[in-house]
Amino acid sequence: MSPKTLYDKIWxxxxxxxxxxxxxxxxxxxxxxxxxxxxxxxxxxxxxxxxVRAPEKTIAVPxxxxxxxxxxxxxxxxxxxxxxxxxxxxxxxxFGIHYYPVHDIRQGxxxxxxxxxxxxxxxxTVVCGDSHTATHGAFxxxxxxxxxxxxxxxxxxxxxxxxxxxxMKVEITGKLMPGVTAKDITMAVIGETGTAGGTGYVxxxxxxxxxxLTMEGRMTVCNMAIExxxxxxxxxxxxxxYDYVNGRPHAPKGAQWEAALDWWKTLYTDDGAHFDKVVxxxxxxxxxxxxxxxxxxxxxPISAVVPAPESFEGGKVDAAARALEYMGLEAGQKLTDIxxxxxxxxxxxxxxxxxxxxxxxxxxxxxxxDGMRAxxxxxxxxxxxxADEEGLSEIFEAAGFEWRLAGCSMxxxxxxxxxxxxxxxxxxxNRNFEGRQGYKGRTHLVSPAMAAAAALTGRLTDVRELx
Amino acid sequence: MEKFEKLQGVAAPMxxxxxxxxMIIPKVFLKSIKRTGFGVNLFDEMRYNRDGSEIEDFVxxxxxxxxxxxxxxxxxxxxxxxxxxxxxxxxDFGIKCVISTSFADIFFNNCFKNGILPIVxxxxxxDILMSDAEKGENARMTVDLExxxxxxxxGDVIAFEVDAFKKHCLLEGLDDxxxxxxxxxxxxxxxxxxSQSRPWV
Numbered sequence: 001m002s003p004k005t006l007y008d009k010i011w012x013x014x015x016x017x018x019x020x021x022x023x024x025x026x027x028x029x030x031x032x033x034x035x036x037x038x039x040x041x042x043x044x045x046x047x048x049x050x051x052v053r054a055p056e057k058t059i060a061v062p063x064x065x066x067x068x069x070x071x072x073x074x075x076x077x078x079x080x081x082x083x084x085x086x087x088x089x090x091x092x093x094x095f096g097i098h099y100y101p102v103h104d105i106r107q108g109x110x111x112x113x114x115x116x117x118x119x120x121x122x123x124x125t126v127v128c129g130d131s132h133t134a135t136h137g138a139f140x141x142x143x144x145x146x147x148x149x150x151x152x153x154x155x156x157x158x159x160x161x162x163x164x165x166x167x168m169k170v171e172i173t174g175k176l177m178p179g180v181t182a183k184d185i186t187m188a189v190i191g192e193t194g195t196a197g198g199t200g201y202v203x204x205x206x207x208x209x210x211x212x213l214t215m216e217g218r219m220t221v222c223n224m225a226i227e228x229x230x231x232x233x234x235x236x237x238x239x240x241x242y243d244y245v246n247g248r249p250h251a252p253k254g255a256q257w258e259a260a261l262d263w264w265k266t267l268y269t270d271d272g273a274h275f276d277k278v279v280x281x282x283x284x285x286x287x288x289x290x291x292x293x294x295x296x297x298x299x300x301p302i303s304a305v306v307p308a309p310e311s312f313e314g315g316k317v318d319a320a321a322r323a324l325e326y327m328g329l330e331a332g333q334k335l336t337d338i339x340x341x342x343x344x345x346x347x348x349x350x351x352x353x354x355x356x357x358x359x360x361x362x363x364x365x366x367x368x369x370d371g372m373r374a375x376x377x378x379x380x381x382x383x384x385x386x387a388d389e390e391g392l393s394e395i396f397e398a399a400g401f402e403w404r405l406a407g408c409s410m411x412x413x414x415x416x417x418x419x420x421x422x423x424x425x426x427x428x429x430n431r432n433f434e435g436r437q438g439y440k441g442r443t444h445l446v447s448p449a450m451a452a453a454a455a456l457t458g459r460l461t462d463v464r465e466l467x
Numbered sequence: 468m469e470k471f472e473k474l475q476g477v478a479a480p481m482x483x484x485x486x487x488x489x490m491i492i493p494k495v496f497l498k499s500i501k502r503t504g505f506g507v508n509l510f511d512e513m514r515y516n517r518d519g520s521e522i523e524d525f526v527x528x529x530x531x532x533x534x535x536x537x538x539x540x541x542x543x544x545x546x547x548x549x550x551x552x553x554x555x556x557x558x559d560f561g562i563k564c565v566i567s568t569s570f571a572d573i574f575f576n577n578c579f580k581n582g583i584l585p586i587v588x589x590x591x592x593x594d595i596l597m598s599d600a601e602k603g604e605n606a607r608m609t610v611d612l613e614x615x616x617x618x619x620x621x622g623d624v625i626a627f628e629v630d631a632f633k634k635h636c637l638l639e640g641l642d643d644x645x646x647x648x649x650x651x652x653x654x655x656x657x658x659x660x661x662s663q664s665r666p667w668v
Contacts, residue, residue, distance in 0.1 A: 013665075016657035017650050023632045025650060027657050029668045037550065039500035050644070053654075057668075065498070080498035087500050124668065131549040131573060145573050147551035148502075149580035149643070157647045159654055163630065195485055196543040196569050229546065231572050252667035260667045295485045295546075314590075315484035315541045322483070412548075414494045433489040433547060435512050 003270035005167045006236050007202045010142040010267070014125050016159050025159040029124040030141075033060035033097070033151070034110045035088040036414070037129030041152035042091040051095070053158040058097040059119055062088050063109045064414045066102050068377050068404035073103065081415065095155075108380025108406040111135040111348040115219065116380055118248025122237035122264040127154055132348045132430065134225040138218035139245070140237035140267050142202070145226065165231045166276040168201035169269075172209035174283040179464040181358065182217030183350060183428070183447035185209065185281075186224040187289040191299035193279060198230030201277060204269060205235050209283035215244040216354035223349045224430050227296040236268040290335055290460055291432045291445040293323035298432070302450070302462045306333045326434055327442050328422065335460050338444070342425040343374040343455040344437070345448055346404075347411035350428035351379025353386050355448040360392045362452035362466055368400040369458035375402040375417070377409040401455070413437045426454035469582045470640035474563050474610040476536025479526050480600035486540055487547035488574060492556040505552055506559030527560075531603035537610065539593065539600045540567040544585075545574025554581045564610050566617070568593050579633045580643065584612060586627045595623065612638060 004012070017025040031054075038060070045051065052058055065081035066072065076082040085102065092099035100107045106117065111132055114120045126136045126143035129151040136143035146160065154160055170189055190197075203225050205218075213221065218235045225233025242261060245251045252260045287301035298320070300307070308331035309320035324331065329338070345351075345359055356378065368374050376396050378384040384406055387393050393403050410417040411429035419425055419441025428451050432443040444460060453461040496508045514525050521528045527535060538557070544567040545553060554577045557565065565578065566586045578585045588596070599606050599619045606620035612634060617625045636643065647654075661668065 017653040019632070021631055023630075025647060025653065027654070027661065036497050040502050040551075043500070048644075078498075084498055084500060121667070123665075129549060129551075131547065145549035147549055147554075147573060147577035147580060149551060149577065153644050153647065156644050157651075157654060158658070159647060161632075161643060161647065195546055196571075199543070199569055199572060229543065229571060256667045260665075263665065295487075297485075315482060318482070319484045319541075412494050414497065431487075431489070431547060433487045435493055436489050439493075439512065439517070 003273040005269045005273045005275065006140060006204055006234055006267055007142065007167055008273070010123055010125065011164060013123065022163055024162050024164065026125060026162045028127050028154050028158055028160055029057060030114070030119055030126045031058045031154050032110045032114050032126065032128035032133065033058060034064055034128070034130060035062045035084045036064045037148050038091065038151055039084060039087045040148050041155055042095065044152040045155060050156045052097060052155045055096045057158065058155065059114065060088055060092045060097055061100040061107055061110050061113050062102055064408045064412065066407040067415050068407045068409045068417060070405060072405055105381035105385065108383065109348045109351060109408055111223070112351055112379035112383065115139065116248070116382055118245060118251035121245060121251065121260070122241060123267050127160060131226045132223055134230070134233050135219050135223040135348055137222035137225065137233040138215060138235050139241055140234060140264070142232055142234065144232040165202045166200055167274065168198060168203045168230065168277040168279070169275040170203050170205050171207040171278070171280045172205065172283050173207045173280065174209060175212065176209050176283045176286060179288055179449060179467055180286050181447045181449060182213050182220040184286050184289045186221045187296070187299045187445065188281060188286045189279065190224065190228045190296050191289065192281065193228050195227060195295055195297040196229045198225065198228040201230050203228070203230045203233045205233060210235060211238065214354055215240060216352040219352065220349055224296065227430055237264050288447060288450050288463055290450065292327065292329060292335060293320060294326055294432055294434050295319070295323070296430070296432060296445065298323060300335065302335055302460065304335055306331055306335065308332070336462060338460045339424065340426045340454045340459055341373065341423045342419060343372065343451050344410040344425055344427040344429065345375070345451050346377030346379065346409055347429040348379065349430045350448050351377060351383065353383050355428065356383070356387045356392050358448045359452040360395045362449050362463060363399040363456060364395050366399055366456055368455040372400070372455055372458060374400065374455045375404055375410070377404040378406050380406045410437050426451045426460060468640045468642060471563065471582055471584055471612050471637040473612070474536060475607055477532060477534065477604050478537035478539050478596065478600035478608045479532040479535035480597050481526055481538055481540045482597055484541035485543045485546055488545055488550050488553040489547055491545065491553040492550065497550060497552050502555050503559060505556035506561070509556040509560045534561060536561060536563055537608055538562050538565045539596045540565060542568045544570050546571040549573045551577045551580070554578050554583050558583055566593065566596055579637060582637065582640070584610065584637060586617070588625065588627060592625050595619065595625070
């Protein structure tokens with residue numbers, strides 16, 4: 001038998017039907033659902049008299065629209081947002097799927113809740129009507145975002161019509177330097193490959209620096225695989241994975257745990273398996289990163305200067321000029337001279353406990369800069385509770401941060417957490433697109449530690465100077 | 468789904484690279500629970516000022532492109548969010564075909580579910596089509612899906628590739644779910660076997 005990649009193995013284990021031309025019905029083990037991309041799909045089922053084929057494998061949670069202020073029990077003010085969340089309440093009940101409503105302590109960002117509750121397990125196929133489904137690849141699960149028509153397709157058939165992607169290996173060798181995190185790895189990779197570099201591929205991240213990451217860090221890396229254009233990111237499961245999963249509410253127990261573990265231990269890329277593309281970075285070479293433009297590929301080490309549009313080629317010359325104008329920056333300006341108005345810490349990229357610990361480490365006993373708006377939005381109610389228990393929230397509040405309830409918040413600004421026109425934000429989220437965090441808002445993507453450093457100094461800052 | 472027939476129409480040029488789905492349809496319009504009515508907000512922040520007035524030099528506001536049927540776009544069109552509201556907005560505006568050197572994966576798939584044909588071509592051919600599109604409304608292009616050919620207003624013919632299954636579904640206007648339901652037996656068989664081999668799932 002020819003050697004297989006991890007992706008090949010998971011794919012092969014989920015083929016329910018394959019046509020002669022390779023068009024495959026891929027069986028889906030977990031379907032995660034949120035309020036923004038599902039209403040039309042449930043409506044489609046109703047109109048055609050179809051049902052949810054596997055409600056026990058379908059898990060819903062509202063996250064994009066929910067307010068994160070402490071008074072959210074009084075309800076959602078924006079009528080359209082409220083209707084969307086109410087529609088998910090109704091659909092979850094009517095179709096009998098698992099549901100974590102807004103007031104449940106387990107509510108949070110769908111990609112944080114899935115792993116936290118043990119829904120996401122190695123070797124699974126996981127989909128959600130959300131591009132950051134790539135996050136779950138950290139467990140060695142084949143996980144990717146889908147559109148609403150595909151959400152309806154999965155609800156009705158528990159399968160997805162797919163063609164297999166190509167295999168790409170991203171290896172991060174050696175160790176990371178102090179102050180460098182999983183976020184910097186994933187941003188540095190996109191800086192190397194570009195936002196379309198992964199198009200048509202499933203990426204497997206490997207190498208010593210990846211193996212050394214916690215599950216939280218691995219989720220951060222895989223989360224942004226989509227920003228590199230890849231269908232999915234994967235990391236082979238190992239003891240770190242098993243330790244994270246073991247004991248979670250929906251993880252297997254007893255004899256089933258042992259059986260699952262036996263299979264999970266076969267989930268790795270065989271020696272000699274073929275990769276269509278290979279990218280290698282040295283862990284030691286990765287610096288804390290920051291974006292200067294309006295695409296996640298516009299990334300540089302914090303020590304760099306804003307690039308000149310003429311330094312690019314092709315269509316990127318105009319795109320870079322447009323980005324500089326949008327961002328209000330000049331070529332040649334030092335990144336560390338860029339002043340920040342707002343700091344946002346949270347999102348499915350960086351809203352987990354480890355991210356909050358990294359922030360606390362930087363800001364403990366210090367104060368954020370006068371006039372700075374700084375908010376920390378935990379990824380789930382349980383992350384919030386854990387941060388409270390560890391005393392992190394006291395550190396945040398003493399430093400001057402707002403300590404919010406769980407949700408997507410300012411990552412995409414569908415709820416009231418938004419940037420004003422020209423307001424500049426150091427953000428731990430995943431997209432710096434025009435208007436992403438608010439109309440004409442300006443986003444610089446950074447790691448949690450870097451966001452914390454910016455909150456203290458009021459400008460983009462090399463966190464290595466503060467630790 | 469409406470059948471994709473031979474399309475003849477005006478192509479609008481959008482050479483900007485990395486046009487993301489937040490640009491195509493900003494999140495403020497994702498709060499609808501319907502699939503229709505998004506066309507008026509297609510490219511909203513590029514197309515309108517804050518007061519709702521039109522930004523004159525945006526391509527779809529120019530008289531010759533107000534009823535464009537085709538979009539010729541820069542690299543990596545449709546990157547970012549999985550929101551199907553992006554192709555819904557494009558289709559609702561009246562655009563049935565987008566041509567670029569590359570598309571983001573999820574957006575590309577979403578197009579086919581909504582009667583939109585995304586076509587990938589090499590840069591040199593995109594350059595030809597972009598120049599043709601820049602000629603305005605007198606330069607009508609033809610996209611023939613059956614023959615897999617684009618004919619420019621000058622009569623140049625450019626062939627393109629398309630997945631055979633996706634082509635079939637577009638030409639016939641087929642509903643994916645209906646097609647998959649016909650294979651329910653395969654799914655039943657798979658599910659029964661998987662519940663034995665991976666009972667924890």
